[in-house]
Structures are given as C-alpha cells and as structure tokens.
Amino acid sequence: MKVPYHIIKHSNNCIALVFNNKIKIKNLSTNETIELKQDEINNSKVRSIAFNNDASVLAVASDDKKLKFWDVKTGVCLSIKNTPKKVNSIVFEKNGKRILIADGFGDVYRYTVDNSVEEGELMLGHVSMLTDILLSNDEKYVLTSDRDEKIRVTHYPKTYIIHNYCLGHKEYISKMIFISNNDKLLLSGGGDDYLYLWDFINAKIIQKIDIKTLIEEAIESNNLSSVESYNVKEITYYSKENIVAVCFEKLPLVFLFNVIKDKLYYKNTIINEDIILDIAFDNFGRLWISNFVDKNTKNIINVISKYSPVEYLSNEKLEFFENTDECESNDMSEYIVVENLRKEILDAKKAQQEEENIAKKQKTE
Amino acid sequence: MEDSEQSSNKRPGDVVKLPRKRFYRQRAHANPFSDHDLIYPIKPDEMDWSPYFPKYFSKDSKDNTKKVDFIDVGCGYGVALAPLFPDKLILGMEIRTKVEDYVKKRIDALRANQEDLYQNIAVIRMNAMKFLPNFFEPGQLSKMFFLFPDPHFKKKKHKNRIISPNLLAEYAYLLKVGGQLYTATDVRELHEWMVEKCDAHPLFERIPDEELKDDPCINCILNETEEGKKVARNKGDKHFAVYRRIENN
Numbered sequence: 001m002k003v004p005y006h007i008i009k010h011s012n013n014c015i016a017l018v019f020n021n022k023i024k025i026k027n028l029s030t031n032e033t034i035e036l037k038q039d040e041i042n043n044s045k046v047r048s049i050a051f052n053n054d055a056s057v058l059a060v061a062s063d064d065k066k067l068k069f070w071d072v073k074t075g076v077c078l079s080i081k082n083t084p085k086k087v088n089s090i091v092f093e094k095n096g097k098r099i100l101i102a103d104g105f106g107d108v109y110r111y112t113v114d115n116s117v118e119e120g121e122l123m124l125g126h127v128s129m130l131t132d133i134l135l136s137n138d139e140k141y142v143l144t145s146d147r148d149e150k151i152r153v154t155h156y157p158k159t160y161i162i163h164n165y166c167l168g169h170k171e172y173i174s175k176m177i178f179i180s181n182n183d184k185l186l187l188s189g190g191g192d193d194y195l196y197l198w199d200f201i202n203a204k205i206i207q208k209i210d211i212k213t214l215i216e217e218a219i220e221s222n223n224l225s226s227v228e229s230y231n232v233k234e235i236t237y238y239s240k241e242n243i244v245a246v247c248f249e250k251l252p253l254v255f256l257f258n259v260i261k262d263k264l265y266y267k268n269t270i271i272n273e274d275i276i277l278d279i280a281f282d283n284f285g286r287l288w289i290s291n292f293v294d295k296n297t298k299n300i301i302n303v304i305s306k307y308s309p310v311e312y313l314s315n316e317k318l319e320f321f322e323n324t325d326e327c328e329s330n331d332m333s334e335y336i337v338v339e340n341l342r343k344e345i346l347d348a349k350k351a352q353q354e355e356e357n358i359a360k361k362q363k364t365e
Numbered sequence: 366m367e368d369s370e371q372s373s374n375k376r377p378g379d380v381v382k383l384p385r386k387r388f389y390r391q392r393a394h395a396n397p398f399s400d401h402d403l404i405y406p407i408k409p410d411e412m413d414w415s416p417y418f419p420k421y422f423s424k425d426s427k428d429n430t431k432k433v434d435f436i437d438v439g440c441g442y443g444v445a446l447a448p449l450f451p452d453k454l455i456l457g458m459e460i461r462t463k464v465e466d467y468v469k470k471r472i473d474a475l476r477a478n479q480e481d482l483y484q485n486i487a488v489i490r491m492n493a494m495k496f497l498p499n500f501f502e503p504g505q506l507s508k509m510f511f512l513f514p515d516p517h518f519k520k521k522k523h524k525n526r527i528i529s530p531n532l533l534a535e536y537a538y539l540l541k542v543g544g545q546l547y548t549a550t551d552v553r554e555l556h557e558w559m560v561e562k563c564d565a566h567p568l569f570e571r572i573p574d575e576e577l578k579d580d581p582c583i584n585c586i587l588n589e590t591e592e593g594k595k596v597a598r599n600k601g602d603k604h605f606a607v608y609r610r611i612e613n614n
Contacts, residue, residue: 105524107531125531127494148495149407154534160567161613162538165498167408 004293004300006335010280011051014072015288016058017301018046023060025072028282034075036060048087052096057113059099061087067101069113079115089133102130102144108159124159126152131190131341132176137183143200145173147341151188153200164203168196172341175235179244179259187264189232189246191342197264209264211246211255218253218269227251231338238281243267245287247276249338254279254289254304270304273297277335292332403460405496412500417487418454433501435508438493438527439515444472446510447486449581453507457488465490494532497539504541511548512586516555528559530566537568540610545572549586549605556604569608577607 007018013028021043023036036058044064051058057078058070065086069078085103092099092113101120102108106128109120128146135142135156141163142156151166151173171191179185179197186200193212196205215230231249238245242259252272257264274291281287287304291297406412414422414433421431434453437446439460446455459465468488475483491500514527523529528548536546546569548559563569577583583605 122530124534125529127492127532150498158567160530160534160537162503162534164503167499170407 004277004335005290006277007046007049008278008280008288008290008301009049009051010282010288012053012055013283014051014055015280015282016049016051017290018049020045021062023049023058023070025058025075028284036070036075037077048090048101050090050092050099052092052113053094054096057092057096059090059092059113061090061101067111079113081111081118081120083109083120088129088131091133091135093135094139100133100135100142102133104129106130106146108133108142108144123157124152124154126150129341131172131174134176134178134186137178137180141200143176143186145176145188145190147172147343149173151176151186151198151200153203163201166196166198166200166203166205168205172343174232174338174341177235177237177244179237179242180239185259185262187235187237187244189235190338191229191231193230195232195235195246195264197262207263209257209266211248214255214266214269215248215251215253218271219251222271224252224271229339229342231342233276233338234279236279236281236287238285240283241285243281243285245279245281247279247289249336250275250332252276254287272302273299275332292335403490403492403496405491405499407499409498409500409502409505417456417489418484420484421454432505434506435510436493436497436501436506437510437512439511444468444475444483444486444488445585446582447483449585451482451485453485455486457486458491458493459488460490460492462490494527497535501539503538506539507541507544508582509536509540509544509546510582510586511546511559513550514548514555516550516552518554523558526555526558528562530562533562533566533569537566537610542610542612544610546608546610547582547586547605548607549603551603553602553604556606560606563606563608568611568613570611572607572609577605580607583607 003019005017005019009016015026015028017024021038023038023046024033025036026033044062044066046060046062048061049058056072058072060068060070061083063086065083067081067083067087070076071078083101083103085105085107087101087103089102090099096113098110098112100108100110100123107125108123108130110123111120112118126144126146128148128150130144130146132145133142139156142154142159143151145151149169149171153163153166155161155163169188169190169192173188173190175190176186176188179187184199184201186198187195188198189195193210195209195211197207197209198204199206212230218224219226227250233247233249236245244257244259244264245254247254252275254270254272254276256267256270258267272289272291274297277290277292279287279289289302289304291300291302293300413424415424431454433456435446435450435455437455437457444457457468459468465488472483472486472488511527517523517525540546550556564571586605
C-alpha cells in the first residue's frame with residue numbers, strides 16, 4: 001500500500017515525512033527510520049512541521065489545533081499544547097527554547113518548548129491569513145507573509161515596532177526563504193507570475209524571476225497537462241552550493257536556480273514522473289521529491305542526486321505505515337492547499353455555493 | 366433608491382442639494398476579514414490621488430508634493446473637519462458601499478456649492494484594517510481619527526475592533542512621531558478597552574484631557590460630526606481619548 005507524503009522537511013541530517021497524521025523521521029547518517037507514536041484515536045491531519053536547530057525536536061501543528069513537540073531520537077511526544085486557530089507555519093528560535101507560530105486568522109503566537117500549559121503569547125497580527133513566518137539570522141526581525149500580498153518585517157522581540165512592508169506581490173504569497181549565505185536576501189513566491197528577490201531590510205525588489213514563461217515552456221516541450229493557474233508550493237535552498245529549487249502545485253516540475261552575487265540564474269528543469277507534493281534538499285545536496293500517488297505511481301519519493309539524473313531510493317523503510325487507508329483512489333483535491341489562497345477561486349467557490357443555496361430554496365418553495 | 370440632485374444640472378444661483386441620509390442606510394457591520402472587491406494600489410507611490418483631490422493632484426504630474434495628512438477611519442457620516450484645516454489633506458475611509466456613496470455625494474455637493482472649500486477632503490471605499498500600508502508611507506500621517514467605531518460587543522468579536530494591539534503597531538508605523546491618534550465613542554466599555562490597549566502600547570502616550578481643551582478637533586468631534594449629533598440627541602455620554610505617537614526606544 002503506497003501513501004503519498006504531503007509534507008517533507010529536512011534539517012541536520014534528518015528527513016521528516018508526513019502522510020495525514022503519521023510522521024516518519026529518517027536519520028540520513030544512521031539510516032534508521034522511526035515513526036512518531038501518534039494517538040490513533042485523534043487522527044487529525046498534520047498542517048505544518050518544523051525542526052529545531054539540531055533536529056532533536058520536531059514541532060507539529062495539526063488540523064485539530066493541537067501543537068505537539070516530539071523527541072526526534074525516541075519518537076516520544078514531549079508536550080501537547082493548544083493553539084487558538086489552525087497553524088500554517090512554524091519557526092524555532094535559534095536556541096530551540098521557543099517557537100513562533102503563524103495562524104490562519106492572521107496572528108503570531110509564541111510558545112515555550114516545554115511541558116507547561118500555556119495559551120501562547122500574542123506577538124503580532126495581520127488582518128489576513130498568514131502563510132509563512134521566518135526569523136532573520138540575527139533574530140532581530142520576524143517576517144510574516146499573508147494572503148493579501150504583503151510581507152511584513154517586524155522587529156523582534158519588540159514586535160510592536162514594524163520595520164517595513166515589502167510590497168510588490170500582486171497575488172498571495174505562499175512561501176518565503178532566506179538565501180542564507182547573504183543575510184539580506186529574501187526569496188518569496190506564491191500566486192504571481194514571478195518570484196521576488198528582496199533586500200528585505202530596505203524593502204527593495206532586487207530581482208523578479210519569471211516562472212510563468214518557464215512553466216509554459218516546460219509544459220509545451222514535455223507535453224504535460226496544462227493547469228489553470230501557477231501556484232508556488234515550496235522553495236528550498238542548498239546553501240553549500242547556492243542552489244534554489246522551486247516546485248508548484250499540480251505540476252510535475254522543479255526549477256533549479258544558481259544564486260550568484262545576489263541574483264538568481266536559471267539552471268535547469270527537472271521533469272518528474274508524477275505531480276509533486278513537496279520537495280526538500282538534504283545536506284548532501286540531494287533533492288528529495290515527494291510524489292502524488294495513484295495506481296500508476298512507481299515510487300513515493302524520488303531523490304535527485306547531482307551525480308546521476310535520478311536516483312531512486314530504496315523505499316522499503318519508507319513505504320508502509322500501519323493501518324493506512326487504501327491509496328489507489330487517492331484524490332488530488334485533498335492535496336490542493338496553495339491554490340485555494342487565490343482570491344478569485346475563493347470568490348468563485350462562494351458564488352457557486354450561493355447559486356446552490358438559491359437552487360435549494362427554489363426547490364423547497 | 367432616490368438620489369440627490371445631480372450637481373451637473375446646476376444653474377447660476379442654484380444650490381446643490383445635499384444627499385438625504387435616509388436613502389443611504391446600511392447595516393452597521395461589514396466584515397473586514399472578507400474580500401470586498403476593493404481596488405487598492407500595490408504600494409503608496411503607485412496611487413493616483415487625482416480623482417479624490419483634483420485640486421492638488423493631476424493624473425500625470427510627477428511632482429505632486431502634497432500627501433494625505435489626516436485619515437478618518439470608518440468615517441461614518443462626517444466631513445466636518447475639512448474647513449478647520451484648509452491646508453491639510455484629509456481622507457475618510459469607509460468599507461461600506463452605501464456609506465461611502467453618501468459621503469462622496471455630500472462632499473461633491475459641498476464642493477459645488479462652495480467653490481474652494483472642501484477640496485481638501487475626500488472619501489475612499491477601503492478596508493482600513495488590511496490596506497493602510499498600501500496607501501500611506503511610514504510616518505506620513507499626522508492625525509488618525511477613530512470616531513464612534515463599531516463596538517463589536519461580543520467577546521469573540523473583540524478581535525474585529527479597529528483599535529487592537531495588533532493594529533496599533535500599524536497605526537504607529539504610519540503616524541509620524543508627535544502625530545496624534547483620536548478615539549471617540551459613546552460606549553463606555555469600548556472607551557475603556559481602547560484606553561487600555563493604547564496605554565499598553567509602548568509607542569503611544571496619552572495626552573491628558575486638560576491639554577485638549579483648545580484642540581479644535583475635539584470640539585468638532587463632540588458637537589458637529591453626525592455621530593456626535595446623534596448621540597447628543599439621545600443624551601449619551603461622549604468619551605474621548607487622544608494619544609501621541611512617541612519615539613521608538
């Protein structure tokens with residue numbers, strides 16, 4: 001039985017893979033894999049995960065608004081806390097003692113990584129769904145992105161002082177990362193035709209990277225099925241060689257870029273055999289690609305190594321979770337997360353709902 | 366819905382009738398968290414102010430030096446501040462369509478009747494909780510008015526209040542140091558809430574009521590604005606609090 005991993009994350013030689021509420025962590029140096037001992041009764045889907053600096057703790061936020069801290073070595077749950085709203089993104093402070101969570105209501109709360117019962121400290125808020133959160137390298141700034149085209153740079157920990165807004169996106173932002181060798185560079189993407197590279201301290205756009213043309217060319221030259229809109233799903237960065245990888249919802253594509261002297265240069269396109277759910281670089285520079293699984297899928301994960309075009313990882317240890325549902329009838333719509341951030345789609349769905357309600361009313365009258 | 370007379374039909378000696386408020390009623394609540402088909406610029410320097418302040422902004426001119434000085438958030442029905450500050454640009458912001466429509470027609474009529482007055486006030490349909498940074502640069506504004514805002518009585522709706530810890534950070538960002546934030550309400554609990562939140566914010570300090578005795582805005586707010594008049598008719602208590610934006614430390 002194959003199940004797709006809809007979230008994949010790497011830190012410090014550990015890869016976390018998530019299907020629904022089930023989480024496996026593979027240690028790349030020891031090659032051991034453990035499954036976190038989740039409660040079978042509360043099988044609420046995982047929304048967001050984050051490792052601390054040395055990957056000893058994994059923070060997990062689920063649909064049931066529970067926030068859990070897990071010991072990565074033993075697979076044991078250290079603590080369960082409650083969040084007021086569903087969490088979209090998590091970031092650890094460098095010393096691993098506290099985390100910041102960004103929720104769908106627009107708020108950022110801070111929690112301590114311990115056993116205490118706490119409500120979370122409200123740090124800042126947008127009046128808009130938050131999609132991603134970052135702490136700058138020197139932890140002087142917290143960056144939050146939202147559905148209403150804004151990236152806000154706020155002082156940390158004095159979050160009552162806003163530093164600036166990076167304005168330029170015309171659509172929602174889904175993902176932000178630092179190009180970490182250069183502290184001042186921020187890369188963001190979402191529903192726009194472009195990725196934006198920022199000098200975020202000064203709120204200046206350094207470069208706009210045209211991904212629309214790249215996608216259209218890739219679709220045409222490889223005879224791929226076209227999609228209605230282009231939505232950035234994940235951006236990941238391999239710092240040792242300054243490479244950025246970007247993937248999109250409902251597309252089997254990854255674009256690689258080199259970062260040279262504060263600019264991104266297109267390197268090449270990876271055409272994956274399946275639609276991609278998530279990607280992550282490990283510290284060997286291998287790109288892990290998690291595939292959407294249906295009856296035609298050969299592999300759950302593809303690992304792209306620099307040394308061979310595609311390297312297929314032996315899937316035995318990663319393949320099976322116990323008591324999972326049948327996957328042959330996997331529905332892609334369950335894995336559409338980012339596309340729904342688009343305002344037109346939300347409005348179209350609302351309009352459709354209203355029409356259905358009117359139709360219902362007319363039937364009963 | 367009956368409309369006010371078109372100002373374009375004016376003959377010499379005619380007075381343009383002001384719009385009649387009862388045809389512009391709308392329910393008091395509009396959810397600022399939803400999308401409202403609003404039009405807004407990506408950033409402040411891309412905003413074309415010429416439709417709003419035609420005397421001060423031309424569409425093509427690149428050397429428009431004037432900027433909006435005051436904003437009146439959720440302006441409800443008042444434009445009384447304009448003649449008090451003839452050289453300042455004042456912008457009312459309102460999310461409810463009918464209310465914005467009413468205020469706009471009122472301003473148009475006032476401008477038509479008195480040629481040069483009221484050119485410095487305009488209204489825009491806007492979600493002030495989401496999009497202020499799209500319109501205004503940091504430290505641009507010298508006054509912000511929050512007059513008789515929606516009280517959102519239920520506890521779970523307190524997050525929708527226009528004065529909140531989260532939003533105060535934005536207001537501090539847009540107000541220049543020394544600028545003022547005015548609040549007024551006839552709901553005692555809301556007044557206490559707004560005072561509590563503003564007091565707690567490190568970038569605002571309260572201006573004592575004694576210092577406000579000569580403030581022309583206060584008299585205007587209390588006596589002349591539509592809500593103030595309505596409250597006076599109903600013999601309610603008017604509570605106000607004014608804060609100064611202080612330096613970051």
